[in-house]
Amino acid sequence: MNNSEYLLLTSLFIAGTDTDVGKTYITAGLAVTLRKMGVDVGIMKPFAAGIAQKKGYKSEDVEILSAAAQVNDPENMINPQFFPIPASPYTAWKRLKTKPKISTILSSFKKLTKIHDLMLVEGMGGIMTPILKDYYITNLIKEMDIPTVIVTRSKIGTVNHTIMTVKMCEKYKIPIKGIIINDFDAGYPVKELTRDLKNLTGIPILGSIPFIKDMSDSSLYKIFKKSIDFKLILN
Ligand SMILES: Nc1ncnc2c1ncn2[C@@H]1O[C@H](COP(=O)(O)OP(=O)(O)OP(=O)(O)O)[C@@H](O)[C@H]1O
Ligand SMILES: [Mg+2]
Numbered sequence: 150m151n152n153s154e155y156l157l158l159t160s161l162f163i164a165g166t167d168t169d170v171g172k173t174y175i176t177a178g179l180a181v182t183l184r185k186m187g188v189d190v191g192i193m194k195p196f197a198a199g200i201a202q203k204k205g206y207k208s209e210d211v212e213i214l215s216a217a218a219q220v221n222d223p224e225n226m227i228n229p230q231f232f233p234i235p236a237s238p239y240t241a242w243k244r245l246k247t248k249p250k251i252s253t254i255l256s257s258f259k260k261l262t263k264i265h266d267l268m269l270v271e272g273m274g275g276i277m278t279p280i281l282k283d284y285y286i287t288n289l290i291k292e293m294d295i296p297t298v299i300v301t302r303s304k305i306g307t308v309n310h311t312i313m314t315v316k317m318c319e320k321y322k323i324p325i326k327g328i329i330i331n332d333f334d335a336g337y338p339v340k341e342l343t344r345d346l347k348n349l350t351g352i353p354i355l356g357s358i359p360f361i362k363d364m365s366d367s368s369l370y371k372i373f374k375k376s377i378d379f380k381l382i383l384n
Contacts, residue, residue: 158188158383160268161326162290162297164318166310168274170302171331173210174361176271177217178373179298179382183267184218185370186379191265192218195254195289196273196280198232198241207231210271217369222264226257239279249280251289258293270295276314287321296324298355298382301346304336308345315350327355327381355381 163179165172176192183190192215197208206212211228220227230249232241238249262268270293272278277285290297297318301311311328318325328346332339339357347354356377361368 158267160262160270160293160295161382162270162272162293162295162323164272164276164286164290164297164299164314166275166299166301166307166314168278170300171333171358172271172300173213174333174364175300175329175331175358176269177213177364178358178361178369179377180214180217180269181366181369182373182377182379183269185366185374189266190218191220191222191261191268192227193258193261193268193270194228194273195258195270196230196232196238196249197228198238198273199235201231201233207233213364214269214271217366218269220265222261226261229253229257237274237278237280239281242281251280251284251292254289255292268295275310276317287317287323290318290323291321296326298326299328299352300331301328302334302336303330303332303339303342303357304334307336307342308349311346312349315352325352327353327378329355329377330357332357333360353378353381 163172163176180190194210197210201207206224208228208231234241242248272286276287279285299314301307343354358376
């Protein structure tokens with residue numbers, strides 16, 4: 150990294166209010182933009198699930214994230230565990246008899262933080278997605294000891310989901326850097342939603358992202374640089 154402005158960088162856990170809210174798209178946009186700002190950004194998807202891709206990385210999320218960050222770290226470090234069914238790590242464990250390995254996740258994360266200036270870690274599903282009995286995404290974030298960014302959507306119902314997510318982070322004493330509104334499906338007018346989420350949660354709104362038509366580097370950079378307050382993210 151060549152910019153002394155960002156010496157106090159800390160890794161971020163990109164959490165979501167639910168599955169499919171856009172964690173991967175938002176993490177990819179953040180990774181591209183930070184990279185173009187001169188930050189050596191690493192990415193991680195501790196647990197991934199779904200149908201394995203035939204070529205490249207098993208997880209499509211990992212494929213998108215590593216292309217965005219342009220990293221060549223081994224797949225077993227970026228994504229230590231892949232479950233070939235669309236389920237939470239807890240349910241996958243019960244069905245496939247493969248226990249989620251928290252210690253492997255934490256040691257890979259530690260190694261990657263030594264290689265990169267800043268890690269973006271994408272969550273799985275929502276904040277209370279179960280990993281083990283009485284061990285949720287919140288517990289994992291707590292053990293990684295990093296702040297979170299909450300990705301929320303603009304569809305009706307999002308206020309409820311966002312407040313619940315913020316409350317759970319507060320219960321687990323997880324610092325929240327801010328909320329990103331992924332405004333890719335119809336619902337609330339984004340200005341109104343920004344005002345209401347800010348007032349109701351007291352958490353800064355880092356920006357809102359419109360529907361992305363083009364996932365190329367230059368398109369993501371243009372959208373994210375304009376829409377997200379990187380000063381709030383990096384300080
Ligand atoms: N800003 C956006 N513009 C256009 N399409 C989007 C945007 N955000 C999300 N999508 C669409 O929604 C889908 C789900 O988004 P994404 O994969 O980022 O969700 P996720 O929260 O990472 O889900 P998971 O819990 O499975 O990891 C994407 O495949 C894409 O089709
Ligand atoms: Mg994802």
